[in-house]
Amino acid sequence: MLYSALLSLAAFMFCLSVFLVHRASVLENDLRKLQGDIILQFNQPRSEGVNGKMAKMSERREDIKPSTLPNSLSSLKVSSRRVKRQQGSCRAPTSFLQLTANTNKQPDIKGNITVIPWTVSAQQGNAISQKENRIVVQEDGYYLVFGQVLFKSPSTVMGHIIQSLSSTRTERTPTELLCCLQEMPDKTPANTCYTAGVVQLLQDDELELVIPYRPHSLISMDADSTFFGVIQLN
Known part of the structure; x- marks a missing residue:
């Protein structure tokens, strides 16, 4: 049990x-x-x-x-x-054109003005082109126009004028856009005259830089001293 x-x-x-x-x-x-x-x-x-x-x-x-x-x-x-x-x-690049004095040629006297022979030193875009010694505008708009001349003449006053020949006028009479005057020193005469400004231009307008007639004017043809150009702003 x-x-x-x-x-x-x-x-x-x-x-x-x-x-x-x-x-x-x-x-x-x-x-x-x-x-x-x-x-x-x-x-x-x-x-x-x-x-x-x-x-x-x-x-x-x-x-x-x-x-x-x-x-x-x-x-x-x-x-x-x-x-x-x-x-x-993607916008088109800004157009510009700069001319420098052609060292292979001499300034050309035409009546009461002197014209500098130019050659292209820098260019971009299609809105500005060269025609002989003038700059031709291909598009309407605002442009920066500039020019410089180095004078070596013993004279009281030297200078240059940038003028345009408008495509809208029946008679292509030049219109003064910019003017530059520079007093020359008596001893060792050498002085630059520079001017620039913004102007409104139309298609086919032509620009040129001219020097009022001076019988014994001496102009430096160096690229860094004498030049003329236009830059498109819009």
Whole structure:
């Protein structure tokens, strides 16, 4: 009898230990699942209402609207600026033309004026071209016109005039645009006369630089001393 009682007690204790081990394993799994749910709740937006998924989706939409729209607008502004820069970079380059004195020729006296023989030293674009000793405008617009002459004549006053021959007039009489006068020193005469200005020109207008007649005028034909040019401004 005692032996049977001990055997039954041992079997009961064994079953109890197996049951406790199983419950402990179940409780451990439940605890891990609960921890995972808590971590997930902290990482996700809080939801209210009966349908939690719909609440989360609505909160996400509300969160997206104020944050993404400004970014989209700013990206549009940046892209529009890039387009403008690309359009600006695609514009035709500014046209200009600079003439320097031709050292192989001598100044030409025509009536009461002296004309310097010119040669092209720098040119870009199609809005300005050269015709003999004149500059021809190919497009209407505003232009910067400039000219310099180095005089070596012993005289009271030396200078030059930049004039235009308009294409709109029936008689192509010259119109004075810019004028430069320079008093020459008595000893070692050498003085530059420079002038520049912005003028409105029309297509086919012709510009020339002339020197009022001086019988004994001496002009430097160096490229860095005597030059004549036009730059397109628009």
